[in-house]
Amino acid sequence: MTADKHRSGFLFEPQRQYSSEENESDDDITVDNSLNNDRTDNLDWCQCENCIIMPSRIESVCCLENxxxxxKMDDVNTCIVLKDNYKKLCLDKEVLEVLMSSIKEVVGEDLREPISNxxxxxxxxxxxxxxxxxxLGRKxxxxxxxxxxxxxxxxxPEENGIYEGFHNVDRDTDIPDESL
Structure with a gap:
């Protein structure tokens, strides 16, 4: 067998099927072109009032633009971070620990304690x-x-306050070194 057959988790990886409605949308992000193109020095682009200035243009996106x-929201005038589903799926430590265990199981390892932020x-x-x-698929x-x-x-939070931002596909950063 060639290495190509082992790129996905399953031999017959299902392909995502798009509805005609999804195919008609131009992009995942729609941006008002009247806004300042340089989003790194202002928050004019933020519609939810919960964004902060990010270090790069690509990271300067509001949830209400997507x-x-x-x-996923019943009220599209409210920030996603205020939604109960978001809080449960993305901030609840027990839910996140179950996901961590699932990820670890796929790679054949146990979850180490203590769990880092x-x-x-x-x-x-x-x-x-x-x-x-x-x-989404690999990369x-x-x-x-x-x-x-x-x-x-x-x-x-990170103790030193230094965080990594968005990584393009060309950089192989799928899993943090100490994480899994």
Whole structure:
């Protein structure tokens, strides 16, 4: 067998099926072109009032700009971080620990104690992505909105206050070294 057959978790990996409604949407993110193109020096782009200025343009996205996120909300005028489903799936330590255990089981390892905030953040970001988009596939990335990143960081802070931002696919950073 070639290495290509072992890239996914299953030999016959199911492909995501898109409805005609999903195919018609131009992008995951729709941005008002009248806003300042440089989002790193202002918050004019934030519609939910929970975003902060992010270090890069690509990370400067509000939850209310994303069609997939808005589909998960009954009230599209409220930030996703205020929703009960978000709090349960992305901030609840017990839920995150179950997800961590599932991830560890796939790679054939046990979950180490104590669990670091870095691993909680990583798992919360994965949980958010799975909840909003479903399974994306290996090396397929979506930018997590600034409000979500800020909320997760505030719940699971790094001692030194230094965080990694969004990584493009060209950089192999699927799993934090000490995490799994």
């Amino acid at each position: 069609v997939d996120i808005c589909r 870095r691993l909680y953040r990583y798992t919360a970001y994965r949980s958010f992505t799975w909840w909003i988009y479903g399974k 397929v990335r979506r930018v997590i909105p600034a409000c979500v990143v800020t909320c997760i960081r505030s719940h699971f």
